[in-house]
Amino acid sequence: MKLLKDILYGVRLKDVTGSTAIEVGQVHFDSRKVAGNDLFVAVKGGTVDGHTFIEKVIEAGAIAIVCEEIPKKLHDNVTYVQVDNSKNALAVIASNFHDNPSKNLKLIGVTGTNGKTTVSTLLYDLFKKAGYKVGLISTIKIMVDNQRHDTTHTTPDPMTINHYLSLMAEEGVEFCFMEVSSHGLDQQRTAGLHFKGAIFTNLSHDHLDYHKDFSTYRDTKKRLFDDLERSAFALSNADDKNGLFMLQNTRAKKYTYALKTFADYKAQIMERQFDGQLLKVDENDLWTKLIGDFNAYNVLAIYATAHILGLEKIEILRLLSELETVDGRFQYFISKQRITAIVDYAHTPDALKNVLDSIHALRTGNENVITVVGCGGERDKSKRPVMGHIASELSNKAIFT
Known part of the structure; x- marks a missing residue:
């Protein structure tokens, strides 16, 4: 009571x-x-x-x-x-009602069109490997340290969020990594939470059925950074054209990461293979099992966040090399007939193009690329013809469900 x-x-x-x-x-x-x-x-x-x-x-x-x-x-x-x-x-x-549980742990929000699930999930995995008690609130699952709970929304309702944050605080969880969607921000689901940091991955066409125009969608994402306290940090992708915009009005300590432009945290892709890629991160070699240029950004965001939160760079690189791909995120399988199948969430035009571009960068030239894609549900219908065009242009065959 x-x-x-x-x-x-x-x-x-x-x-x-x-x-x-x-x-x-x-x-x-x-x-x-x-x-x-x-x-x-x-x-x-x-x-x-x-x-x-x-x-x-x-x-x-x-x-x-x-x-x-x-x-x-x-x-x-x-x-x-x-x-x-x-x-x-x-x-x-x-x-x-739940005694403000977000004040009793380090809550880190991850927002952007693509990459939220990969970044938040692998941050959870990395900090678990580093020996911490960790929480996760994502599209796929909610983790209270080692206890798994199912979820139905990227950003749950406020009572659900605070219920699980309260359980985490009781379990002694030190870090919680949370996906923060534009719907969740617009519907005030994260109001009252005390974020110790926020990460921006990228921004492209999505949810325009809900937000109506791109600028509204962009400005909604920016709220997460505008509301940060001075003691928090804000990490943004400087290669994204909206990356610096996200940092404009934040009071938090600002950090950037990039593959192409000047940034606080830099990386370079040295080698691409189907079982992983070799990156140069802050002048150190890193072999990661995550495939694709878009995943190089995700890995760099994870690296930067872990360093900002106090982990040593060499230890972060070691732990990153051990991380496995997140289920349904450029997850590949090879059949007995040597046919490669890749499963990816790719729910936006940009995400689909990233996946197909990554496949083309890896193929030898003789393989047929067959893409099976759909844009079902009562969601943003305007992206359907765009995704159809991308699938047709970058595939030998395209099947639309």
Whole structure:
């Protein structure tokens, strides 16, 4: 049980009707989960408005409501808290309810169109190999040190995020690496979190069904860096045309990485093979099992982050050489007939082009490249013809599902 006034700390309040000196059992934004003595946060979603369920949750036993619009019918035994933005309020409340767990570990956010899963997952793997207790919140899974939990969203809802961060803090986790999507930032899911650092991978065509235009998509990503505290760090890909833009207004310590331009952390591709590639990183040789130019950027981002967080460069290089490819990210298989199959998430035009360009850089010239690709779901339809063109141009055969 938590006092309502305590979990409202830091929430921008417009009006309060009733007492905040009451004890709340649980916090919910899903009306179906509400029970006696709970707090319900009415959130306006894309298809459903939580405000329409206020009467229902009061009947179920809710004793406090956080909402943007105070209902006309009020109950004497219920406290109503009016806010400007319920999504923001939910995130701050979720953090307070779980005793602000992000303050008790080093939370590092990873954002960008491509590379988030690879960078965050391999940072988790690297720090585990280095002997630390580590957490991971990614598209594929949530890890509380060695305990695996399934996930359905790149950036989960605020209650889920803080629940797992709380478990991590209880387990003594020192570092947590978290994918931060543009949807999550726009919907305020990360509000109330205290990031010790943020990494920008790259930016290209994606989610324009949601954000409507590229500048809005870009500016949404930038929020992660704008909100960092002075004690945090901001690491950005200087080869990406939006890399320096991400750092413009941050208060955090700025770092850059690049293969082509001047940067704090530099790398060069020396040799490419199907079982890995040789990189020159800060004048040291590194053999990595991660294939493709795009993965050279991912490896460099991991290297830079680990160094910023205090690991020795030689130790980082040793650990990087041991890391395996992330499932579904340029994961290759060779059949008995010597046919090479490559599985990659490649859900954007840029990602698909990167994968096919990497294959062409490795092939001897005699192989047929057969690409099987789809852009299903009710997502950004504008990228479908672009990806179709890329697959057709860079493949001997293209199959569209």
